[in-house]
Amino acid sequence: MPRGRPRGRGVGGELLVGHVHDGPGRRRRCVRGRAGGAPGEGTGPVTDRQEGPHAHFVAPTPDGSAAWVVDLGADRVRRYRVTADGAGVEPAGTAVALPPGTGPRHLVFGAPGTPGEGFAFVVGELDDRVHVLALRTDDDGLLAADAVTSVPACVTPGPEGVGAFPSHVALSSDGTRLYVAVRGPDVVAVFDLVRDDAGVRLVHRSDAALEGVWPRHFAVLDTAAGDVLVVAGQNSSTLEALRVRSDGGSDPLASLSLPSPACVVERRILEG
Numbered sequence: 486m487p488r489g490r491p492r493g494r495g496v497g498g499e500l501l502v503g504h505v506h507d508g509p510g511r512r513r514r515c516v517r518g519r520a521g522g523a524p525g526e527g528t529g530p531v532t533d534r535q536e537g538p539h540a541h542f543v544a545p546t547p548d549g550s551a552a553w554v555v556d557l558g559a560d561r562v563r564r565y566r567v568t569a570d571g572a573g574v575e576p577a578g579t580a581v582a583l584p585p586g587t588g589p590r591h592l593v594f595g596a597p598g599t600p601g602e603g604f605a606f607v608v609g610e611l612d613d614r615v616h617v618l619a620l621r622t623d624d625d626g627l628l629a630a631d632a633v634t635s636v637p638a639c640v641t642p643g644p645e646g647v648g649a650f651p652s653h654v655a656l657s658s659d660g661t662r663l664y665v666a667v668r669g670p671d672v673v674a675v676f677d678l679v680r681d682d683a684g685v686r687l688v689h690r691s692d693a694a695l696e697g698v699w700p701r702h703f704a705v706l707d708t709a710a711g712d713v714l715v716v717a718g719q720n721s722s723t724l725e726a727l728r729v730r731s732d733g734g735s736d737p738l739a740s741l742s743l744p745s746p747a748c749v750v751e752r753r754i755l756e757g
Contacts, residue, residue, distance in 0.1 A: 527559025643669030690733030
């Protein structure tokens with residue numbers, strides 16, 4: 486979404502919305518519930534992008550007790566929870582601090598019963614890496630994490646003078662793979678999640694080249710023929726669909742012209 490637009494997810498029966506601006510021209514970044522807000526604080530070393538907190542993504546924790554808010558500007562994932570009276574939200578500390586200059590943008594929790602269970606995965610927009618977080622419960626009973634390792638977000642270099650900027654991350658429909666969209670190289674990287682004695686490893690399988698430019702977001706559709714990714718090419722004003730094969734390769738399926746798409750959400754039609 487363009488800067489200044491909210492990003493929202495639900496927890497505890499409430500909708501939590503992360504704002505990168507709290508009103509025109511104001512530098513307060515916050516998370517809002519039904520009534521009230523909770524501002525964040527902090528900066529990072531990339532001064533033109535991390536001049537203040539930047540609540541870029543909100544995800545409810547797997548147990549539903551809190552929401553994790555990915556703060557690109559302060560290099561951390563914050564926690565928020567709905568207040569006891571249900572009237573608003575309140576800060577609940579930091580879930581995990583990431584290396585300075587990471588610029589964390591989006592995250593996804595590993596799915597139960599898959600190699601990613603007990604872990605979360607965060608893409609760094611500014612360091613072009615995928616960070617693996619080992620989940621734990623802290624002393625106040627809320628979910629927290631430790632950053633244990635990271636890998637490059639893709640192997641395809643960006644154009645000279647442009648660089649590479651990961652945007653969105655999501656699991657495959659069966660939870661055994663990780664997909665990462667990377668702007669600049671304009672690819673979706675495919676990783677296998679491999680469990681071992683040390684935890685979980687990200688094994689790069691392929692970079693699926695896109696026809697569109699600047700993939701800002703994508704949705705994963707579960708089909709009988711495998712995962713289909715619908716990717717928003719922001720700068721090319723396109724939506725494109727590609728199928729990811731079991732061998733990690735991909736096949737283009739279709740494309741559609743649409744002015745500057747920024748987010749893709751699957752519409753599910755219930756029958757019966």
